[in-house]
Amino acid sequence: MGTFIEIQNGLVQSGNEMLIENIKLLLFKFDPDIFDRIDFDNDSIYQEPLLFAFFNSDSQNIYSLNSILAKYYLSNDPLITISIESDLHGRIYLPGLGWMITRIPNQVFVLNCAKGELKLTRESIDIEFRFEPIEFIEGTRIELLKYPLSLLDRFYYDPYNNIVEVEIEEVSAKQNNHLKLAFDLIRQHAPQHLQLIEAVVTKCVIFNVDTALRNSFATLSAQGIGFFNSYQDTYNEVFFVDDIAHQTGHVIFNALIYEVENFIAVSPALVLDTVVLSNGSLETRDVYTIFHALYTYYATFICLDACLKVKAFIGYKKHEAMGRMAFYIRKCYSDIGLIEKPKNGEYPANKLFTPNGLVIYNELKSIFMEMAKEWGPQVKHFDLSNQPYNFNYSIFLASNPIDELS
Known part of the structure; x- marks a missing residue:
C-alpha cells in the first residue's frame, strides 16, 4: 500500500x-x-x-x-x-x-x-x-467563471429549495486577487494537494449571497466546479485557502469514492445525527455526509497547516487562520465522535465502512490527531461558543482579541 x-x-x-x-x-x-x-x-x-x-x-x-x-x-x-x-x-x-x-x-x-x-x-x-x-487563475489550470451561467442557476437554492438570485460579476472582480493569492499559497506550500485538486477541478465560481440562503458548495451534478460564497466584505486569502480546500475537497471526494458501495458498508443515507443550523433549518448528517465532511476537514487541515508552518500569514491573517484551525479541529472531533461512538450504538466504524473505506477513514482520523497535537495547545483557549455553522472571523475576533494570540 x-x-x-x-x-x-x-x-x-x-x-x-x-x-x-x-x-x-x-x-x-x-x-x-x-x-x-x-x-x-x-x-x-x-x-x-x-x-x-x-x-x-x-x-x-x-x-x-x-x-x-x-x-x-x-x-x-x-x-x-x-x-x-x-x-x-x-x-x-x-x-x-x-x-x-x-x-x-x-x-x-x-x-x-x-x-x-x-x-x-x-x-x-x-x-x-x-x-x-477565458480567465485562468494564475499558476493553475483552473478557470474562474466570471459571469453567471443559466445552466448553473438551479444550484443556487435556499434551505427550502427556493432558487435564490446571486451576484457573480462584481464580487468576482473584487475578490479575484484574493482567490489568486490563495491558490498561489496552496501551490507553494501544499503542491501535492494542488495537483490532486487540478485532477478533478477545472472551474470555480465566486458568488455573493447571504450565507443564510446558500453556503459555498460543490455538487456532483456539476462535477469539476467549486462554488465559493464571498459574502463578507472582509474575506481575504485566508478565507479562500479554507474555502478552496473545503469545496474542492468535495469535488475530489466525489471522484475518490465514486463507487460508494466499495467504501461504505451500510446505506449511505443512514442518519447518525441531526443538526439545527443557524438559520433554523435542520440538517440530517448521514454516513455519506459525514465521510465527505471528514475529507473536507482533512483537505483544509493540509492547506492551513502548510501555510501556518511557513508563517505565510501574519497579524490578523494569522489570527484568522488559527481561529479556522481551532474551528475545524472541534468540528472534526465532533464528527469522528459520531463514527467512533455512534448515538445508536449499532454501527461502529468497522461496520460503517468496508476495508477500503476504513483505510481512508483511518488516514483522515490520523491527520486530525496530528493537527490536534500540533495546534491544539495553541488554540484550545479560543472561545468558539458563538460561532455559526460557518466560521465567521468578525465574531471570532470580538470573542478572541488578537492580543491573546501568543
Missing part, C-alpha cells in the same frame, strides 16, 4: 475514468452520431463540468450542448456551422474558448470559424460581438 496521497491519486483516477464513461454513454444516448463530430478519445471533453450540469438538467437544450461542445466541434471540423443561443445578458459562453458578448439577449445565432476567427450570424447577417478569453 502506498502513501495516502498515492492512494488518493489512484482512486481519483479510477473515479474520473468511470465518470468519463458515464458522460460518453449519455452523449451517445442523446445523439448517436455525436462522435462523428468530436474526438472520441479526447477525455478532456468528458470532464467538462457543464456536461454534468447539462445531463442533470430537466431541460436539455440543444443550443446549450452546442455551446458546451463548440470548441471540440470546431477542432474536428473547422468548417462546421453551429447553432447557439445567447443568454439574457447577450452572452455566449464557449468552454475552452471564451465569452462572446453581443447586444442581443436570448437569441439563436449561427457560429462558424471564418479564416481562423469566430463569426456569428443571424439570418445571414453578421452579428457584432466582443470576445473575452
Whole structure:
C-alpha cells in the first residue's frame, strides 16, 4: 500500500475514468452520431463540468450542448456551422474558448470559424460581438467563471429549495486577487494537494449571497466546479485557502469514492445525527455526509497547516487562520465522535465502512490527531461558543482579541 496521497491519486483516477464513461454513454444516448463530430478519445471533453450540469438538467437544450461542445466541434471540423443561443445578458459562453458578448439577449445565432476567427450570424447577417478569453487563475489550470451561467442557476437554492438570485460579476472582480493569492499559497506550500485538486477541478465560481440562503458548495451534478460564497466584505486569502480546500475537497471526494458501495458498508443515507443550523433549518448528517465532511476537514487541515508552518500569514491573517484551525479541529472531533461512538450504538466504524473505506477513514482520523497535537495547545483557549455553522472571523475576533494570540 502506498502513501495516502498515492492512494488518493489512484482512486481519483479510477473515479474520473468511470465518470468519463458515464458522460460518453449519455452523449451517445442523446445523439448517436455525436462522435462523428468530436474526438472520441479526447477525455478532456468528458470532464467538462457543464456536461454534468447539462445531463442533470430537466431541460436539455440543444443550443446549450452546442455551446458546451463548440470548441471540440470546431477542432474536428473547422468548417462546421453551429447553432447557439445567447443568454439574457447577450452572452455566449464557449468552454475552452471564451465569452462572446453581443447586444442581443436570448437569441439563436449561427457560429462558424471564418479564416481562423469566430463569426456569428443571424439570418445571414453578421452579428457584432466582443470576445473575452477565458480567465485562468494564475499558476493553475483552473478557470474562474466570471459571469453567471443559466445552466448553473438551479444550484443556487435556499434551505427550502427556493432558487435564490446571486451576484457573480462584481464580487468576482473584487475578490479575484484574493482567490489568486490563495491558490498561489496552496501551490507553494501544499503542491501535492494542488495537483490532486487540478485532477478533478477545472472551474470555480465566486458568488455573493447571504450565507443564510446558500453556503459555498460543490455538487456532483456539476462535477469539476467549486462554488465559493464571498459574502463578507472582509474575506481575504485566508478565507479562500479554507474555502478552496473545503469545496474542492468535495469535488475530489466525489471522484475518490465514486463507487460508494466499495467504501461504505451500510446505506449511505443512514442518519447518525441531526443538526439545527443557524438559520433554523435542520440538517440530517448521514454516513455519506459525514465521510465527505471528514475529507473536507482533512483537505483544509493540509492547506492551513502548510501555510501556518511557513508563517505565510501574519497579524490578523494569522489570527484568522488559527481561529479556522481551532474551528475545524472541534468540528472534526465532533464528527469522528459520531463514527467512533455512534448515538445508536449499532454501527461502529468497522461496520460503517468496508476495508477500503476504513483505510481512508483511518488516514483522515490520523491527520486530525496530528493537527490536534500540533495546534491544539495553541488554540484550545479560543472561545468558539458563538460561532455559526460557518466560521465567521468578525465574531471570532470580538470573542478572541488578537492580543491573546501568543
